[in-house]
């Protein structure tokens with residue numbers, strides 16, 4: 001059973017995907033974490049994505065995903081970067097490296113191999129990203145496209161940030177989300193898009209448990 005969940009930043013994908021995987025005893029693959037690790041590789045070298053050196057650095061970056069009791073750990077050149085890839089600056093660079101065809105081709109190949117292995121081992125896998133239903137696994141058993149208004153997505157991001165002690169204005173957050181959406185939706189290669197056969201889940205007014213229940217209901221219907 002392959003379940004694809006796509007959608008913009010802050011639409012509730014990650015928490016929902018993890019909770020659905022837990023509830024169904026499936027594996028969970030967060031593909032954004034792989035692009036974030038690539039972004040971190042660029043950031044660590046102190047260069048910009050436009051630098052000529054960037055391509056070589058990305059080509060040589062060894063990005064691995066490990067599954068420890070179902071959750072995803074990410075390694076860059078053998079070092080566990082699971083926590084450091086969560087910084088918002090890394091997210092910004094990730095959306096820039098994610099426009100590069102060569103990197104995407106490699107990531108997609110790697111993702112398909114992982115998905116194959118996880119499906120065999122766990123019987124099901126919930127994959128979240130931007131191009132999962134359109135490019136990575138177009139033959140997924142179920143596809144969801146999660147959305148929410150920009151204000152709601154910013155509100156969630158704000159709550160996350162204040163939990164971690166950071167203080168940023170609502171306007172700054174809205175601008176950051178708009179920038180990221182714009183780049184993810186308008187890039188030439190594998191842009192964020194809703195697959196024709198995806199179910200659209202607007203989470204603006206849904207609680208997390210309602211989002212999870214909706215997806216579990218759909219899984220049960222095709223079982």
Ligand code: DC
Nearest residue numbers: 031032033035094095098129130131
């Ligand atoms: O889901 P996220 O915010 O952790 O993803 C970080 C960036 O990676 C996001 O701006 C877009 C990119 N990404 C992508 O292009 N394709 C994916 N399948 C997953 C993420």
